[in-house]
Amino acid sequence: MASNSDQAASSSRKSGKARPTAGNFQRKTDNPHEEDGHITEIEISSSSESDDDVDDLAKAINNLQLRRTGKDYTLYEIKNPKAGAPSVTDKWPVAHSASLDGSPVKSLLKREKERHGRAMAYVAFRASEPGVYGKWEDCKQRTSGQSGSVYEGYMTLAAAEAAYAFAVEKHLTAVTGQSIRARPIRATTYHPPSKHRISSGSPIQAGSTRISWYSVYVGVKPGVYASYAEAAPNVIGIEGACYESWESKEDAVDAYMERVGAGKIGTVILRV
Known part of the structure; x- marks a missing residue:
């Protein structure tokens, strides 16, 4: 749970056929334990599929040779891919490149993330007021609505303080605003x-x-x-x-x- 966002799973049904789960990377939650920290600068667009689309997509997923057999992978559907390009991939750089070229991209299959313990303290690394906070509400106040905010939950206050001290030493903290300034x-x-x-x-x-x-x-x-x-x-x-x-x-x-x-x-x- 390092920062802003990851994938929210949703599904729908039509004519009794289950649709693949789709996610939007820009989801926000009030519970930081549901965050995994992966934010992306590419907006994932949504679209509706016909039953034929769902059948084709299911076949593509079944035929895809996944490079991971564990839980730590995500599938991406690429709408209108270029000739010879895949319509489903487990490689984010491939989906990212297609999105930059104008092809709508959706995430499929929610990525599972393991939580190692309950947060007792939080560090806001990039926030309106970077620092160590003992309550999630205080950390949220400094990171919610802040573009490019980065925060992390820690199992002990000592670990949070050590992490923040290291970040300050390495110049990894920053004061954020409501929008990210593009770097030339x-x-x-x-x-x-x-x-x-x-x-x-x-x-x-x-x-x-x-x-x-x-x-x-x-x-x-x-x-x-x-x-x-x-x-x-x-x-x-x-x-x-x-x-x-x-x-x-x-x-x-x-x-x-x-x-x-x-x-x-x-x-x-x-x-x-």
Whole structure:
């Protein structure tokens, strides 16, 4: 539960046929324990399917060779894909690219996230007033309605204070507003990185109620990060930024290295 949002599942029925669950990444909840911290800068559009569409989609899902057999994956449906492109994928970068090209994208199958304990304290890393808060209501007041807000729940006050101190030391905190200011981009290069940034963990992750690893595929400093608070400076306000959250470091590294092998890691160079 690192920050704003993830997927809300919903389903409908017509003529007795079950429709796949669909989600909108911009959902907000009052209960932070239902958040997993993955926010996206691409709006997921909704659409209605005919019965034939549902049948075709079910076949596509059944035929798709999933790279994950565990719970930590999501499927995405791409409407009107380009010739030769998939209509269903489990790879967010593929869906992200299609969305940038104008194809409506929906999430299918709600991603399951494990909670490691009850939050006894909260850290607002990027908020109207960054800091450590003992009550969710106080943290919510500083993060709700704030674009690009980042917060985390911790099982102890000591863990929250250690995480915030580390974030301050590493310049990971920021005062936010109601809108994200776009950061001017000079160029995005897709040369293979000379060095891969792979985090081994951090105090921000320690004691958190939700453990998530982040693969940054296109951003200021691509790599694998141990928390959204550490990944956020590389993607927030960056047009075309692409990243993904995972429960395990292994999955995050595998997904990142897959994009490295495909030559799809983009380093964003900002205008000074």
